[in-house]
Amino acid sequence: MWRKLRSLTASQHALMLAYRAEIYLWVIAHMLPFIMMGVWTRAAANPASAGRFAMSPHDYARYFFCVFVIRQFTAVWMIYEFEWHIVEGRLSYLLLRPMNPLWHYVTAHFGEQLARFPFFAVVCVIFFLIYPDARWMPSPSAVILGIVAIYAAFTLRFAMQYCITMLTFWFERASALDQLTFLPYIFLSGLAVPLDDLSPHLAALLRLTPFPYFISFPAEIMMGRLPANDPRILQGFALMTVWFVAFGLLGALLWRRGLRHYAGQGA
């Protein structure tokens, strides 16, 4: 299985390299973290309201830089490819393979992440050249836990989109439905407003939903706001597991039901 996944990822990576320019553009097509960085660093630097913000200006810069990094590795676009596969009947070919088509989509995402990595690294270097004050040295535990948290976020986001994607079997434009999940993803995950800047009640409520674990949770780990021995880290991972199991079961159920509904060529 491992070997199959590795060769699938390698072939997807090669495929993605053919569209390098497009993938590089996706890297800079998510400017929102930098826009929000501008707004929050400026706000926190204002002497009139200093002290009422959760972080210092440089910490806001680091936070939103982490958000940028996280988004690069948690972008999920399975639904668009799947929609196309359903409409054109291409899912039939994937069904012929001796493994669940799910792995095709998973490895396609890994291939794409590999393909965007070089340009992503260049953007990071440019950022720290422009904004040297934001440089910081994360502790080894922050790096390791951060990577684990990023990939946990990717997995959870993938599982969530997988459930919505399966609705494509019944409605052709499930992606329009998926677009609606973008709203909490942008405004309630820590992307537009860091969770610590919300009222504690609202933040606590949001931490029960999956959304803060896509952005805020890994970002706070990477920048060291959540140190390795903080009990909230374990709580966070536990909650992500619960959501992952829920989405996983629902997704598996929808996949089985949907496949019976599928009427593409060869089915």
Add this chain to the structure above:
Amino acid sequence: MARIIRILTRFWTASLSSEMEYRANFITSTLYALGQLAGTLFTINVLYDKGYQFAGWSLDETYIVVALFTLMDGITTSVLSPNLSRIVQHVQRGTLDFILLKPVDSQFQLSTRNLTPWGFPNIAFATVLLIYAGAHLSHPLPWHAYLMGILPVLFAVAILYALWFAVATTTIWFTKVWNATEVLRSFIEAGKFPASAFPPALSFFLTFILPVAFLTTVPAEIMRGDRGPRSVALEAAIAAVLLIASRLFWKFALRYYTSASS
């Protein structure tokens, strides 16, 4: 002129009726527009609740900027995106030939062929918010402020169009970059906030390099009455320069177009 109107009516009735096949989209795009607006207002309110203000902007005044941004976003969704993201497709498939062969200006055809109703909710919400915010200012906007706003907003739309068209034109050389316009769209998102919300360097970039400030901040300031006719003239000049530049750029790019049949 009569001919242009006739062509536009044909283009738009045809594309609207084909889009109407996906009526359920109307519900999702309305919800999405409402959610975007609510989220942006929420973000600004969190900042203002902490006692912070974007330099020179009261809370209700920022709503005018948000309303203008929502308006631009609606126009982008309905008119710019469905047309200009398709230039890539035409270049890839060689169907640009058919457009160049028709006895109608190619830029005009490419820019106006499609109209989708999915940006209409944004435009409607923008209008409501504009009127609401205008009435709630400490000095409520008089009716002629809206009249004063019409010209700068039109110039802003022209600037937005010229930027989109120029970015879309680059696909003549780089065939495979159908998402180039997405990059532009993500930069323009900065227009949700007044230019003074950003650190000076970024604010400079958004004013003089990528004229995002002229899309929302400057028209809002003109409506507020802070800027005189000179600013309107400046907007007009920028719009004119960018429109002419995008036109020349298109003509230049066409020289490099190697069609399917040539």
